[in-house]
Amino acid sequence: MSEHDHHHDHDHDHDHDEPALDADARAEAEAEAIRHYALAQIRQYGDPALRLSAREVTEFDDDLRRLVDRMIALMHDAQGVGLAATQVGVLRRVFVFEPDDQGPRAIVNPVAVSRGGELETDDEGCLSLQGVRVPVERAIEFVLEGKDPNGEDVHHDLTGYAARVAQHEFDHLDGVMIIDRTDDEHRREALATLRPRVSLR
Numbered sequence: 068m069s070e071h072d073h074h075h076d077h078d079h080d081h082d083h084d085e086p087a088l089d090a091d092a093r094a095e096a097e098a099e100a101i102r103h104y105a106l107a108q109i110r111q112y113g114d115p116a117l118r119l120s121a122r123e124v125t126e127f128d129d130d131l132r133r134l135v136d137r138m139i140a141l142m143h144d145a146q147g148v149g150l151a152a153t154q155v156g157v158l159r160r161v162f163v164f165e166p167d168d169q170g171p172r173a174i175v176n177p178v179a180v181s182r183g184g185e186l187e188t189d190d191e192g193c194l195s196l197q198g199v200r201v202p203v204e205r206a207i208e209f210v211l212e213g214k215d216p217n218g219e220d221v222h223h224d225l226t227g228y229a230a231r232v233a234q235h236e237f238d239h240l241d242g243v244m245i246i247d248r249t250d251d252e253h254r255r256e257a258l259a260t261l262r263p264r265v266s267l268r
């Protein structure tokens with residue numbers, strides 16, 4: 068899942084005798100380059116892997132831990148708040164998410180124990196659907212159980228934004244994306260944004 072869109076359309080015509088601004092602009096350009104490089108390694112809309120259901124993980128080995136480390140690094144570089152294994156073309160039931168400042172979390176073979184509370188609609192983006200933000204209705208309470216990358220049991224009692232991010236990533240493991248969960252009008256707009264990209268591949 069992508070963070071709220073950052074708007075980089077501010078005025079760059081500042082005076083060149085402001086070195087602090089230049090340093091900021093340089094740092095921003097560097098972060099943008101890193102983000103683009105990360106996005107290039109994430110499967111984009113039209114890629115069949117995004118529509119497949121992932122399989123249960125059976126081996127909690129170094130390969131799995133390397134996969135999780137790579138997914139966390141990609142999520143950070145892409146400035147996202149969540150990433151599912153299917154988005155890197157690995158059809159295993161694993162996702163990582165970081166909805167707050169408590170650090171990245173990884174969950175393997177997640178099971179949705181309950182979706183509770185009220186439903187809430189808010190805009191979501193996705194690292195696999197660049198340029199798209201659509202309203203999606205989610206439960207505000209989401210309880211997840213599964214394993215960590217070492218095979219230990221984990222239990223997440225999530226609310227609000229964290230619940231939203233986890234439900235988004237959980238969907239990816241069954242090939243479901245935000246364009247499937249939004250209304251017809253927003254789906255049409257999103258597909259119009261996405262189709263030209265596909266035809267350029």
Ligand SMILES: [Zn+2]
Pocket residue numbers: 068069192193194195235239
């Ligand atoms: Zn996504």
